[in-house]
Each structure stands twice: as structure tokens, then as C-alpha cells.
Amino acid sequence: MARSQQTWNKQENEKKKQKKKKEKAAKKVERASGSKDGNSLDDMIAYVDEYGRITSTPPDPTVKKTVINAEDIEVGVRKQDPADKVEELRTGIVSFFNDSKGFGFIKDLQTQESIFVHIKELAEPIKENNKVTYKVEKGPKGLNAYEVKVVR
Numbered sequence: 001m002a003r004s005q006q007t008w009n010k011q012e013n014e015k016k017k018q019k020k021k022k023e024k025a026a027k028k029v030e031r032a033s034g035s036k037d038g039n040s041l042d043d044m045i046a047y048v049d050e051y052g053r054i055t056s057t058p059p060d061p062t063v064k065k066t067v068i069n070a071e072d073i074e075v076g077v078r079k080q081d082p083a084d085k086v087e088e089l090r091t092g093i094v095s096f097f098n099d100s101k102g103f104g105f106i107k108d109l110q111t112q113e114s115i116f117v118h119i120k121e122l123a124e125p126i127k128e129n130n131k132v133t134y135k136v137e138k139g140p141k142g143l144n145a146y147e148v149k150v151v152r
Contacts, residue, residue: 094130106132106145117145124150
């Protein structure tokens with residue numbers, strides 16, 4: 001007598017496949033009937049309140065709406081007005097200056113911050129520990145001094 005070609009493990013795998021097929025068909029029928037939540041149009045609509053929060057309730061029509069002009073909306077960084085720039089003469093002491101490399105640093109007397117100075121921005125030659133007056137501009141790596149003059 002011949003032995004069956006199907007082993008116990010193959011039979012179990014086949015039973016699992018059939019069970020999954022039945023479950024999938026049941027889910028398909030359930031979805032088609034529309035009995036699950038979120039299938040009706042009213043369940044899928046979301047509203048945004050005046051604070052930008054998403055809610056499921058529609059907005060109250062009795063509340064007065066604020067009108068905003070599109071021109072009033074600023075996107076990005078506001079441009080700096082020329083009136084905002086105040087060029088004040090500062091004073092400081094040269095904390096380091098290298099003649100061969102052509103740069104140095106000035107320590108501001110008021111803010112105690114170190115400000116970069118390049119040799120091309122000097123009105124006259126300077127040395128370390130000289131008291132100087134200068135103007136400040138914003139550079140790519142920080143504050144830069146220009147129109148540097150020695151105070152006598």
C-alpha cells in the first residue's frame with residue numbers, strides 16, 4: 001500500500017491558508033457593507049478652528065469672522081529699514097594685532113566683546129594696547145570694525 005504524499009505539516013499549512021482566505025473574504029464583505037466607522041462622508045470631514053486646531057465639529061456661524069488682507073501677511077524675514085541702522089562711534093582697546101597677517105581684534109570698552117579688524121579698514125597704523133575709535137558692521141562670521149582711528 002502506498003503512503004500519502006501529504007505530511008502532517010503540509011496539511012497544517014494548507015489549513016492556515018484556507019483560514020486566512022476566509023478571514024480576508026469576511027473583511028472584504030464587511031468593508032463593502034459600510035458598517036465600519038469612517039466610511040460615511042460626514043465621518044471623514046475635518047474642520048479647522050480659528051486657532052488652527054483640527055476638530056470634528058463645524059465652526060459656529062454666529063461668530064464674527066476677521067478679515068485679513070493678503071498684502072498684510074509677511075512671509076520670511078522682514079527687510080531691515082535703513083532707519084533701523086544707527087552708526088555709532090565705539091571705543092575700544094586693541095587686544096591683538098598681527099602686522100604680517102594683517103588682522104587683529106579690538107575689545108569693546110562697553111560690551112567687552114571682541115571685534116575683528118582687518119588692516120584695510122584702518123585709517124592709520126595701530127598696535128596692541130592702543131585705544132581706538134571705530135564703527136561696527138555685521139560680517140559673515142560676526143562683527144567687523146571699520147574706520148578705525150587711534151585716540152590720542
